Amino acid sequence: MRAVTFVGDLFRKFPKLLIANTTLLLLANLVDAASIFTVAPVADLILHPDRRAMSAVTTNFLAVLARFGLPQTLECLLAIFLALFTMMNGFQILARHWILKTKYAVERDLYQDSLKDFFRARWCFFTSVNQGVLINTFLREIAIVGSAIGAMALFFAGLLQLGVYLAVPLYLSWKMTLICVGSAGVFALPFFFLGKTNYRLGQENTATGNTISTGIQESLALAKIILGFGNQAKNQRALAEAFDAHVTVTVKSQTLATAIPLLYQPFGVLVLVVAFVSSSRLGVPLAETAVLLFALFKIIPALGQLAAQKNSLDNFFPSYEQIQLLRERARALKQRSGAKPFTCLKVELALKGFTFSYPGHPPALSGLDVNIPRGKMVAFVGESGAGKSTLIDVIMGFNEPEKGSITCDGTPLHDFDIDSYRARIGYVPQDSVLFNGTIRENLLWAKADASEDELRQACRQAHAEEFITSLPLGYETLTGDRGVRLSGGQIQRVALARAILRKPDLLILDEATSSLDTRSERLIQEAIEAIAKDTTIVVIAHRLSTIINADYIYVLKNGRVVEKGTYQQLVRLDGQFNRMARLQVLESAKGEQG
Numbered sequence: 208m209r210a211v212t213f214v215g216d217l218f219r220k221f222p223k224l225l226i227a228n229t230t231l232l233l234l235a236n237l238v239d240a241a242s243i244f245t246v247a248p249v250a251d252l253i254l255h256p257d258r259r260a261m262s263a264v265t266t267n268f269l270a271v272l273a274r275f276g277l278p279q280t281l282e283c284l285l286a287i288f289l290a291l292f293t294m295m296n297g298f299q300i301l302a303r304h305w306i307l308k309t310k311y312a313v314e315r316d317l318y319q320d321s322l323k324d325f326f327r328a329r330w331c332f333f334t335s336v337n338q339g340v341l342i343n344t345f346l347r348e349i350a351i352v353g354s355a356i357g358a359m360a361l362f363f364a365g366l367l368q369l370g371v372y373l374a375v376p377l378y379l380s381w382k383m384t385l386i387c388v389g390s391a392g393v394f395a396l397p398f399f400f401l402g403k404t405n406y407r408l409g410q411e412n413t414a415t416g417n418t419i420s421t422g423i424q425e426s427l428a429l430a431k432i433i434l435g436f437g438n439q440a441k442n443q444r445a446l447a448e449a450f451d452a453h454v455t456v457t458v459k460s461q462t463l464a465t466a467i468p469l470l471y472q473p474f475g476v477l478v479l480v481v482a483f484v485s486s487s488r489l490g491v492p493l494a495e496t497a498v499l500l501f502a503l504f505k506i507i508p509a510l511g512q513l514a515a516q517k518n519s520l521d522n523f524f525p526s527y528e529q530i531q532l533l534r535e536r537a538r539a540l541k542q543r544s545g546a547k548p549f550t551c552l553k554v555e556l557a558l559k560g561f562t563f564s565y566p567g568h569p570p571a572l573s574g575l576d577v578n579i580p581r582g583k584m585v586a587f588v589g590e591s592g593a594g595k596s597t598l599i600d601v602i603m604g605f606n607e608p609e610k611g612s613i614t615c616d617g618t619p620l621h622d623f624d625i626d627s628y629r630a631r632i633g634y635v636p637q638d639s640v641l642f643n644g645t646i647r648e649n650l651l652w653a654k655a656d657a658s659e660d661e662l663r664q665a666c667r668q669a670h671a672e673e674f675i676t677s678l679p680l681g682y683e684t685l686t687g688d689r690g691v692r693l694s695g696g697q698i699q700r701v702a703l704a705r706a707i708l709r710k711p712d713l714l715i716l717d718e719a720t721s722s723l724d725t726r727s728e729r730l731i732q733e734a735i736e737a738i739a740k741d742t743t744i745v746v747i748a749h750r751l752s753t754i755i756n757a758d759y760i761y762v763l764k765n766g767r768v769v770e771k772g773t774y775q776q777l778v779r780l781d782g783q784f785n786r787m788a789r790l791q792v793l794e795s796a797k798g799e800q801g
Contacts, residue, residue: 213527214359220316224309229363231305235298242291245284252281306356314353318345321534328537330605331565336533339421344533347416348526355523405521408460413525415453422446460522543607545622549631552712552743553616555580556602560611563601571597572766574611578759579713584735584744586754588784589763595747598763599717602745604628633706637718637747639699641690646675646701647682649690653705661708668737669704670730671697696726703734714738717747728753751788760784 218225247264255261269279277283321344325332426433426442433442561575572594579585579602587595600606601613604625613620620628633653641649650662657665662682666672674697678684690698706714716735732753735744739756748754755774762770762777762784770782777784 213524217313217356221309221312224305224312227305228302228309231298231302232363235295235302238291238295238298242288242295245288245291249281249284249288252284310353310356313356314349317349317352317530321345321349321530324534324537327542328540329542329607330600332537332540336536337417337421339419339424340417340529341533342424343413343417343420344530346420348413348529351523351526352530355527403521405460405463406524408456408463409522409525411456412453412460412522413529415449415456417529418449419446419453422449542604542625543621544625545619547618547623549615549623549628551631552581556613556615556713556743558601558611558613561601561608561613562610563597563606563608570609570766572601575766575768577761577768579743579745580758581712581743583758584739584746584754584756586746586748586757586760587763588748588751588754588760588787590787592765593763594766595763596717597766599715599745599747602713602715603632603634630709631712633709633711633714633742635699635702635706635714635716639690639702641686641693641698641701643686643688645680645683645685649686649701650682650705650708654708657708665704665708666701668707669700669734671700671704674700696730699731700734703731707738711742714742714744716744718749751784751791 245268247262248268251261251265252258268284272279272283325341422445426446433439556579558575558577561572561577562570563572564570575598577585577598587598589595597606601608604620607621615623615628642652647662650665651657654661663672666675675681675684684692686692686698686701690701693701703716728750735746735753736756738744746754746757748757751774754760757774760772760774760777761768762782764783770777770780770784772780778788779785
């Protein structure tokens with residue numbers, strides 16, 4: 208059933224490619240079958256040059272030659288055999304070409320459709336799936352599925368080949384054919400029952416591949432921690448163990464795939480012996496026996512290959528199943544989106560009675576009432592776990608309410624086309640990262656058609672131009688993976704410039720200064736205050752000094768708003784904000800004394 212489902216999926220997407228494959232393989236097998244018939248007249252003309260006591264096959268073949276005005280000579284027969292053999296090889300080459308085209312078309316389709324499904328899912332899909340599994344799916348499992356196309360094509364080619372080749376011996380002696388094919392089938396039967404073993408090995412192969420990818424992904428992402436703790440040897444041992452486990456399963460799987468046709472070969476020789484003995488007892492002419500043996504010589508290895516290809520297919524199915532399961536999970540968590548295009552924020556973004564919780568956890572946000580007016584800077588503060596980052600995910604449309612609503616100018620957020628809404632957002636996360644490219648490429652990633660003046664203006668607003676122009680290559684400086692070649696403050700300022708370049712309706716800053724030095728923090732703060740004159744800003748603040756000039760501040764605790772007002776109003780209250788402010792002043796004083 209798995210094979211039927213897979214073939215059905217392929218045929219719905221690639222009918223032309225599969226029809227081309229099947230047609231070419233069928234033509235190759237028909238030409239090959241025709242070449243088999245030339246064996247009888249060649250044998251007869253060699254054994255009976257006087258053309259007496261020739262087989263019925265030879266008589267009919269020579270009659271066909273005469274009808275087309277061709278010479279009935281040994282040389283002509285050999286030329287026809289050579290021509291048919293060459294044609295068969297030509298069709299085989301074309302068939303392999305189309306099999307490869309199909310293989311890469313399937314891989315491309317899986318890559319594109321998987322990415323589409325994944326990036327249409329809500330953010331919780333990415334947080335709930337092991338990143339190593341996702342990486343392994345793209346780097347290994349999809350390639351395995353693509354390679355299985357070749358195995359499947361060869362499997363069906365083998366079935367076609369058997370059907371065509373069987374027609375020849377059945378025409379000559381159905382009794383001997385049934386004896387031989389029955390014997391070959393009985394010998395091949397045990398090999399077809401290895402499917403469960405191969406499927407289990409395929410599952411183990413996929414699981415161990417996931418483990419390796421996870422280990423490599425974590426090792427590279429957390430390289431500084433591994434080095435900092437001096438645990439390189441421990442990490443290498445873990446990776447080596449994962450690799451050894453994968454190799455153990457892979458060796459078993461590949462050895463079994465190689466062994467099946469080789470183990471079947473002795474049985475194939477035995478079938479040929481049975482054929483020869485049967486032909487003499489059934490009184491089959493020698494020329495026809497030659498044709499039968501030649502046909503069986505092709506059929507018997509084909510049976511062994513069929514068993515091998517069938518087991519290869521059983522081995523690959525876990526890879527396909529993993530891809531499909533991930534895609535199904537992504538589709539189940541699909542991001543809800545409306546059809547109304549979002550043009551701009553005219554009045555306000557508002558949350559009313561908004562409640563949200565992660566699966567299996569208490570509410571992260573509960574009964575939240577928040578207003579973010581156009582053109583204002585609104586800040587959210589609170590201790591770790593208060594719900595600040597969850598709130599940002601809500602504003603960006605990642606999380607939907609269990610109760611309550613989020614609206615833009617009175618329209619529910621998810622009535623808008625979510626991509627058009629996010630296209631009007633500028634986002635600077637706490638742990639800003641850059642793509643592995645130049646500073647210019649990172650900036651243009653946000654707005655590909657930005658002019659040079661727009662690009663430089665955004666960098667000036669973010670206080671990034673001063674350090675960029677001081678670099679030897681300026682805007683063409685390579686940032687490295689995740690921006691590793693720049694300092695934390697430089698990365699943050701480039702990230703801010705990237706967000707500003709979009710000229711967003713809503714600029715979201717998620718603790719954008721929490722890990723910066725005093726000078727970088729001051730520069731970012733100046734940039735924020737300058738931008739606040741032209742756009743709506745939402746700030747998640749750790750350092751309260753950065754939101755002194757905010758138009759409105761919400762204090763969160765356990766997912767609820769416990770205080771709200773301006774900086775001065777909240778400081779005058781003897782509440783949580785006041786305590787946070789006094790604590791930070793004390794910490795700052797200690798830092799200066801130190």
